[in-house]
Amino acid sequence: MVEISRTLLYIAFILYLLGTIFFAVSVTGKKWRDKDGAMTGNRWGFFGFIVTTIGFISALGYFITRWIAAGHPPVSNMFEYLTALAITLSLAFIILYLIYKTNVLGMFTLPVVMLLIAYASLFPTEVEPLIPALQSDWLAIHVSTTVLGQGILSVGAAAGFIYLARTLDFTQRGKKVFWFEFIIYTLTSLLGYILIRYIFQWMNYTAQFQYIDENGQSDEMTYHLPALIGPNEGELLTSGVMRPFINAPAWIRSDDLNTVIWSLITGLIIYFLLRLLLRKPIGARLQPFLKGIQPTVIDEVSYRAIAIGFPIFTLGGLIFAMIWAQIAWTRFWGWDPKEVWALITFLFYAAYLHLRLSRGWHGERSAWLCVIGFAIIMFNLIFVNLVIAGLHSYA
Amino acid sequence: MEKIKCECGHENPYGTKLCEACGKPLEDEEKSSTLLDMRYDGVARRSQTYNKTIVDKIWNFFSSVKVGVWLIILTLVASSIGTIFPQELYIPNTVDPAEYYREEYGIFGQLYYTLGFHNLYGSWWYMLLVASLGVSIIVASIDRGVPLYRVLKNQRVTRNENFLKRQRLFGQTKTENIDETMEKARSLLKRRKYKIREENGHILAEKGRFSRWGPYVNHTGLIIFLFGAMLRFFPGMYVDDLVWVREGEIEAIPGTGGEYYLENEQFIVDIYDKENTDEVFLDALERTEGPVIKNFQTNAVLYKRVDGGTIGEEPELEKVKTHEIRVNQPLTFDNFSLYQLNYKLNELNKMTFTLDHRETGESVGEIEIDLFQPEEEYDLGNGYRVVIDSYFPNFTFNEEGEPTTISSIPDNPAFIFRMYSPEHPEEGEYSFVGIQRNEDIFKENDYQMSFAGIETKHVTGLTVRKDLTLPFIILGGVIFMIGLIQGSYWSHRRIWLQRIHGEIWAAGYTNKQWESLKRDFQALEEAGIQMPEDRLEEKEKQKEKE
Numbered sequence: 023m024v025e026i027s028r029t030l031l032y033i034a035f036i037l038y039l040l041g042t043i044f045f046a047v048s049v050t051g052k053k054w055r056d057k058d059g060a061m062t063g064n065r066w067g068f069f070g071f072i073v074t075t076i077g078f079i080s081a082l083g084y085f086i087t088r089w090i091a092a093g094h095p096p097v098s099n100m101f102e103y104l105t106a107l108a109i110t111l112s113l114a115f116i117i118l119y120l121i122y123k124t125n126v127l128g129m130f131t132l133p134v135v136m137l138l139i140a141y142a143s144l145f146p147t148e149v150e151p152l153i154p155a156l157q158s159d160w161l162a163i164h165v166s167t168t169v170l171g172q173g174i175l176s177v178g179a180a181a182g183f184i185y186l187a188r189t190l191d192f193t194q195r196g197k198k199v200f201w202f203e204f205i206i207y208t209l210t211s212l213l214g215y216i217l218i219r220y221i222f223q224w225m226n227y228t229a230q231f232q233y234i235d236e237n238g239q240s241d242e243m244t245y246h247l248p249a250l251i252g253p254n255e256g257e258l259l260t261s262g263v264m265r266p267f268i269n270a271p272a273w274i275r276s277d278d279l280n281t282v283i284w285s286l287i288t289g290l291i292i293y294f295l296l297r298l299l300l301r302k303p304i305g306a307r308l309q310p311f312l313k314g315i316q317p318t319v320i321d322e323v324s325y326r327a328i329a330i331g332f333p334i335f336t337l338g339g340l341i342f343a344m345i346w347a348q349i350a351w352t353r354f355w356g357w358d359p360k361e362v363w364a365l366i367t368f369l370f371y372a373a374y375l376h377l378r379l380s381r382g383w384h385g386e387r388s389a390w391l392c393v394i395g396f397a398i399i400m401f402n403l404i405f406v407n408l409v410i411a412g413l414h415s416y417a
Numbered sequence: 418m419e420k421i422k423c424e425c426g427h428e429n430p431y432g433t434k435l436c437e438a439c440g441k442p443l444e445d446e447e448k449s450s451t452l453l454d455m456r457y458d459g460v461a462r463r464s465q466t467y468n469k470t471i472v473d474k475i476w477n478f479f480s481s482v483k484v485g486v487w488l489i490i491l492t493l494v495a496s497s498i499g500t501i502f503p504q505e506l507y508i509p510n511t512v513d514p515a516e517y518y519r520e521e522y523g524i525f526g527q528l529y530y531t532l533g534f535h536n537l538y539g540s541w542w543y544m545l546l547v548a549s550l551g552v553s554i555i556v557a558s559i560d561r562g563v564p565l566y567r568v569l570k571n572q573r574v575t576r577n578e579n580f581l582k583r584q585r586l587f588g589q590t591k592t593e594n595i596d597e598t599m600e601k602a603r604s605l606l607k608r609r610k611y612k613i614r615e616e617n618g619h620i621l622a623e624k625g626r627f628s629r630w631g632p633y634v635n636h637t638g639l640i641i642f643l644f645g646a647m648l649r650f651f652p653g654m655y656v657d658d659l660v661w662v663r664e665g666e667i668e669a670i671p672g673t674g675g676e677y678y679l680e681n682e683q684f685i686v687d688i689y690d691k692e693n694t695d696e697v698f699l700d701a702l703e704r705t706e707g708p709v710i711k712n713f714q715t716n717a718v719l720y721k722r723v724d725g726g727t728i729g730e731e732p733e734l735e736k737v738k739t740h741e742i743r744v745n746q747p748l749t750f751d752n753f754s755l756y757q758l759n760y761k762l763n764e765l766n767k768m769t770f771t772l773d774h775r776e777t778g779e780s781v782g783e784i785e786i787d788l789f790q791p792e793e794e795y796d797l798g799n800g801y802r803v804v805i806d807s808y809f810p811n812f813t814f815n816e817e818g819e820p821t822t823i824s825s826i827p828d829n830p831a832f833i834f835r836m837y838s839p840e841h842p843e844e845g846e847y848s849f850v851g852i853q854r855n856e857d858i859f860k861e862n863d864y865q866m867s868f869a870g871i872e873t874k875h876v877t878g879l880t881v882r883k884d885l886t887l888p889f890i891i892l893g894g895v896i897f898m899i900g901l902i903q904g905s906y907w908s909h910r911r912i913w914l915q916r917i918h919g920e921i922w923a924a925g926y927t928n929k930q931w932e933s934l935k936r937d938f939q940a941l942e943e944a945g946i947q948m949p950e951d952r953l954e955e956k957e958k959q960k961e962k963e
Contacts, residue, residue, distance in 0.1 A: 024697055091697050122932065148701035151689045154713055154744035154757075318954050322932050329929070333901045341894050350745045352756040352880045353657075354890065357538050358507075359500040369493040373486050378929075379456070380482055406500070 023091035024149055031084040031105065035139050037077030038112065038132050044070030045128035050311045067125035074128060075116060081109045092149045097165040098156055100407065104142030106166070107403070108135045110173025114327065118177055122323050126315055131180045137209070140216045160346035167338025168364075172399050174331030175371065181324030182392030189317050189386060192306035202305045203293075205393060210296070211289025215281070218288050222247050230259040236272040243277055251280045321385050324392050325378060332371050339364040363402035370398055425577070430564075432466030435459030438573045440580030452952060453583040455926055458572075460564035479549075479556035488550045495546060499537035502529050551643045554636045562633040569626060574616035576913055578922075584913075586925035586938065588949030595916055601944035602914055609937055611912065620914040629928065631904020638897025645889025656753070656883035663766065664874045667720065667734070672881050673753065678734055680718040684760060684875035687711040713757050715742040715877040719750060742879065752883050759878025765827045767872040770850070772803060772836060773865055781838075783869060788827035800839040803866070807833040812851055820849075836864045910934050914946070923949050 048066035085106070088096040096102040115131040118124070152161075183205065190198050229245040233253035243253050252258070252266030253276040270276035293304075300307045343364065344354035355361060374391045377383040420428040427438035434444055435458060442453065453459070464480035467473045478484055502525075508517050514535055518526035533540055581587060592598045596618075603613055603620060611622035649655045656672035662681035670677045688708040689698065702709060720734035740748040747754040765788055772781040782797035788810065796802045809822040812831035820831065831851030838846075840863055847858035850866050857865075910927040912934075923946055927934040931951070938948055 093695070146701070146704060148704065149697045150701040151694060151698040151709060151711070153710055157712075157743075158745040160745075316954065318951075318957065319932060322930060326930060329905045333898070333905050336901060337898060341898060344890075344894070348887075349747065352747075352754070352758065352882050353884075354887075356506070357499065357504055362496050362500050366493050366496055369489050369496070373489040373493070376482050376486050376489070 023087055027084050027087035027091060028147075030080050030087065031139065034077045034081035034084060034109075035136060037073050037080060038136050038139075041070045041074035041077060041128060042132040042136070044073060045125050045132065048125040049129050067123075067128070070125065070128050071116075071119055074112060074119075074132065078109065078112050078116060081105075081112065085109060088149065094152050094156075095162040095166065096149075097169065098152060098161065099150055100145040101142045101147045103165070103169065103403070104138055104145070106169045107173055107176075108138035108142065110170045111135050111138065111176050112173075113170070114174040114177040114331070115180075117174075117330070118181075118323055118327055121326065122319065124315070124320065124323060126184055126312060126320075127177070127181060127323065130184055131177055134176070134180065134209075137212055137216065140220075141212060144216065144219050155350055158346065158350060160342065160349065164338055164342040164346050167334060167342055169338070171331050171333075171335025171338050172403075174327055175335060175399060176331075176396050178324045178327030178331060179392045179396030181320055181327060182389035184312065184315070185317060185320045185324060185389035186386065186393070187305050187308045188312040188315055188320065189389075190305060190309075192303050192309060199303055199305065201390075203303055206304045207289060207293050210292040211285050214288025214290075214292055215285035218247065218284050219281075227263070228260065229263040231256040232259055233257070233269075233276075234272060245277050245280060247281055247284050249276075249280055250283055251276055253277070317385065321388065324389065328371060328374060328392065328395075332375065335371070336368055340368055359406050360402065363398075363406050367395070367398050367402060370395055425573070425575075427571070427573075430461040432461030433459065434461075435580065436577065437568045437571045439575060439577045440572075441577035442579055442583070451583060452585055453580065455584070457561055457565050458568045460568045462560050462564055464560045476556060476560070479553045480560035482557065485550075485553045485557055488546065488553055492543075492546050492550060495537065495543055498534055502526060502535070504537065505535045508535075547643070551640060554639055558633050558636045562630075565629065569629065572621075574614050574621040574913075575619050576621075576915065576924075578917060581913055581915060581917075581922050581924040584924040584926055585931070585953050586923075586934065586949045586951055588923050588947050590921045590923065590945065590947045591919075592921060592945055595919070595921060598921060598945045599914060599916070602941050602946055605940055605944055606912065606937070609940060611910075611937075618916050620912075622912040622914070624910045625907040626909050628904055628907035629909045631900050631902075631907075633900070634903055635897045635900025638893045638895070638900055640893070641889055641896060642893030645886045645893055648886040648889060649884075654885045656881060658881040659758070660755075660879050660881055661759075661761075661876050662715075662717075662879065663764070663876050669732075670753070670755070670881055672883060675732070676722055677737075677750070677753070678720040678722065678732065679755065679879070680720065681877050682716040682718060682739075684877045685712065685714040685716070686760070686762065686875075687714075713744055713760060715757055715879065717742050717748055717755070717879075719748065742877075747882075752885065754882045756880040756882065757877070758880040761876040761878070763873040764876050765830060765871055766874040768830065769869040769871070770803075770866040771869045772797060772801060772838075773867050775863055775865055780867075781864075786832075788830055800837070800842060802837045804835040804837065804845065805832055806835045806847065809851075832866075833858070834866050836862070836866065838864055908933065910937065912937065912941075921946060923947075925949065 044066050048070060051066065085096060088102075097106050111131060112135045115127060115135075118127060186198075186202055190202055192199055223246065227246060227248070229249055231243045231245065231249070231253050233241060233243055233256040235241050235254070242259070243256075248264040249256075249258075249266040252269040254269055254272035256266065256269050256276070258265060266280075270279055296304060343361070347356065347361075348354040370391075374388065374395065377391070378388060419431060421431065421433055421443055422428050423436035423439060423441055423443065425436060425439040425441065427436055429437050429443065435442055435453065435455075437458075437460070440459075442459075462480075464477045468477055502518065502522050505514055508514065515530055518530040518535060520526075522529065529535060537543055590598070599618065599620065603615075603622075606620075606622040607613055609624075611624045614621045614623070658671040660668055660671055660679065662668045662679055664681050664684055667678050667680040669675050670679050687710070689702055689711045690708075691699065691702070694702065716739070718739050719737040721737050722732045723735045724733040737750065738748075740746075742748045742755055742757045744757050747756045749755075767785055767787055769783055769785045771783045773779065774781065781799075781801045784795040784797070784803055786792075786795075786805070791805055791808050794802055794804045807820070809820055809831045810825050810827040810829075811823040812829045813821060813823055815821040820833075829852055831849070831854070834848045834850060835845035836848060846860075846862040846864055848862060848864075848866055849856045849858055850868070855865065855868075908927050908930045910933070911925065913922075913924045915922045923938070923941070925934050925938060935948075935951065938946075942948055
């Protein structure tokens with residue numbers, strides 16, 4: 023069953039890739055449109071939608087089969103949660119496509135879906151048994167609602183990103199263009215992280231260190247990437263691998279820092295290769311393809327996504343969360359970092375929705391806010407889980 | 418203040434921008450701009466009308482959305498600061514916070530502590546922030562909600578020409594047969610689930626007005642929620658306590674005033690092991706270091722005291738119910754819940770010693786000491802007896818080098834025994850016995866206490882919780898959610914179709930999702946009504962060209 027589940031996820035990944043290509047063709051493929059008129063261009067978008075929908079069904083198959091295999095909903099660790107987020111993101115795209123028929127949204131959303139699945143697969147993927155705190159029906163209710171809300175909010179960010187790509191003035195180098203390109207850089211860094219991890223995983227690369235931890239104890243640490251930065255007073259135990267340039271002090275998790283540095287460097291390389299290839303800011307190259315899009319329409323898409331996603335996120339991430347916390351942890355609210363960051367996400371989008379009432383906050387400003395909102399969601403998902411210790415640190 | 422009378426005859430409250438009945442712009446400045454400001458339908462809002470007294474000023478301050486957003490952002494930033502380092506609640510309670518933050522997090526930790534961020538969410542300024550947010554919610558809702566309700570109730574079908582002309586969506590259609598077109602449009606709109614009102618041959622089609630109340634409903638829910646959260650500070654509303662119960666023992670449940678008792682029949686910890694675990698989990702179990710816990714469970718019996726309850730007397734108990742308390746499955750009774758939260762395995766409970774003659778190694782007898790209720794003297798007969806001179810349940814040496822105990826929990830029990838025997842009937846012999854130690858105190862003894870065995874018990878730690886604020890929290894949450902969905906998943910759309918100068922004038926307004934409104938107008942093209950143009954979009958296109 024686990025094997026079937028895994029295969030279905032692979033199939034979904036490939037279909038999302040196909041979907042991306044079809045949508046990209048429908049948006050950028052002027053040649054097709056010129057030959058046979060506008061109809062052909064539209065049909066590519068339709069193909070993209072069909073392929074994406076089948077991909078979503080396959081991904082749903084992954085989810086269901088894994089649920090059956092494990093006996094509990096597959097949302098209990100990092101791999102499962104991130105994959106679920108990818109699936110809900112694709113679902114949210116499908117919903118918005120049905121309302122607004124925007125091909126360009128697929129072209130930008132589906133790559134993120136793929137990145138999320140690839141990133142998720144770098145965490146341990148085995149089916150894990152549930153610890154007592156998670157043995158509850160509320161696991162399925164709370165987590166699936168939250169992840170659906172986050173998926174829909176993320177589509178809002180994608181639409182915001184498209185709005186910026188469509189409307190920013192890339193001929194003038196300034197703060198706005200810089201931050202737009204910075205968004206692209208964070209995406210290439212994520213891509214860089216995924217690529218570099220897969221490459222070294224495929225090479226079976228490991229480097230073992232003996233080091234002194236923050237309590238003065240001797241311990242061992244395994245690197246899965248070549249060590250640029252070694253652990254505190256680290257001694258390399260594996261032969262024939264790269265030696266670190268410097269060693270980190272004891273209070274830093276040196277293997278994580280090393281990974282972050284690798285990602286940032288690889289991301290930078292990918293970004294500059296892209297720049298070299300395109301000879302312009304990435305946004306400036308994207309913009310011509312987006313000329314056919316009405317800014318007011320894409321602005322409304324992003325607003326609609328937030329308006330749909332916000333109640334769902336609130337229900338799952340705060341209301342259901344509180345009910346479960348009352349049952350499992352004796353209190354509905356305890357200022358655990360994950361709880362606080364769910365509240366922060368809620369407050370942020372609440373501020374967004376109130377700002378939409380004011381003049382001057384539609385369009386560009388609100389697009390920036392959507393992108394920042396996505397950053398907060400990812401921060402809560404990854405940083406708060408992995409770095410800030412708390413009750414939610416399962417993965 | 419005087420009322421403003423519109424040419425349509427409706428009397429509007431002072432400060433109204435668009436007539437409540439016909440929508441005619443009432444102020445000069447409104448006449449000059451091209452598009453009407455349709456927010457809240459141009460009603461007279463207290464905050465926009467008066468600004469003289471101190472009450473006006475406070476009202477205006479809190480009714481402002483800008484102030485509200487600032488309060489949200491400040492709360493957001495403050496909340497995030499509280500997650501930089503753990504709150505005091507989450508640090509070990511055995512250490513001094515001042516030291517802990519300095520030692521663990523260095524200079525920043527010290528600063529964090531000094532600024533009071535270690536207890537940020539309970540600080541006066543954080544509460545003040547949340548309270549201001551509450552005030553802002555109430556004031557802003559009343560300022561807008563009440564007049565908005567009135568205007569939507571009073572609106573007439575027939576609208577002023579100026580009102581129609583200056584809508585974002587506006588178009589004029591020349592048609593041969595006005596009656597037929599209007600009739601077709603009417604049925605088309607009806608099919609699209611619009612509510613139709615007609616007056617003098619004009620049409621007002623409206624849909625989803627109730628969604629306009631969404632924000633006010635959800636704000637009401639929030640206020641009830643915040644009120645519930647505040648109630649916690651009243652005595653008696655909230656109990657948060659902990660009870661430790663050893664297997665086989667009965668303890669009074671704190672907070673119930675001695676009314677309820679709990680027996681721990683058995684405490685169980687299960688781990689996932691290779692034999693009893695589903696095959697699919699084996700890979701994961703192999704990877705994790707150490708055991709993975711499957712279940713914590715207390716088999717509990719709840720008792721209620723039935724007698725009058727004179728203090729000091731043995732309580733007379735009546736069994737209420739049995740329950741297997743697990744994580745996620747608390748035992749609930751009479752507003753109280755008992756949660757499986759903590760446990761201690763194999764706590765020392767009884768120790769047995771034998772009194773032995775050193776030279777012969779012969780054992781005189783055996784004593785069993787209950788570590789929670791040790792007896793003073795154990796008589797072994799024939800002139801042999803053992804007296805407990807001193808008992809240290811959790812033994813250590815204090816600063817003066819004298820033996821003492823840290824607590825009354827027997828984690829490291831030690832005794833000073835006096836051993837009386839026929840050889841030493843008067844004074845006895847002193848012996849100091851603890852874990853891994855057995856020393857004679859004054860002189861070399863003839864007898865010794867030899868360790869013979871221990872009996873341990875599991876102890877369960879249960880949180881005792883009563884929270885009478887929950888009904889308010891639940892009610893607030895439910896109302897909030899209803900309001901949020903109401904306001905988010907529907908939009909308020911209005912379409913006006915009027916016969917003016919032999920033409921059909923069409924105008925539309927929605928509070929959000931203009932694309933959907935436009936699609937409704939597209940459908941009207943079937944009836945022969947021209948698609949109105951989106952003037953905002955035109956304006957933006959114009960801007961882009963420039």
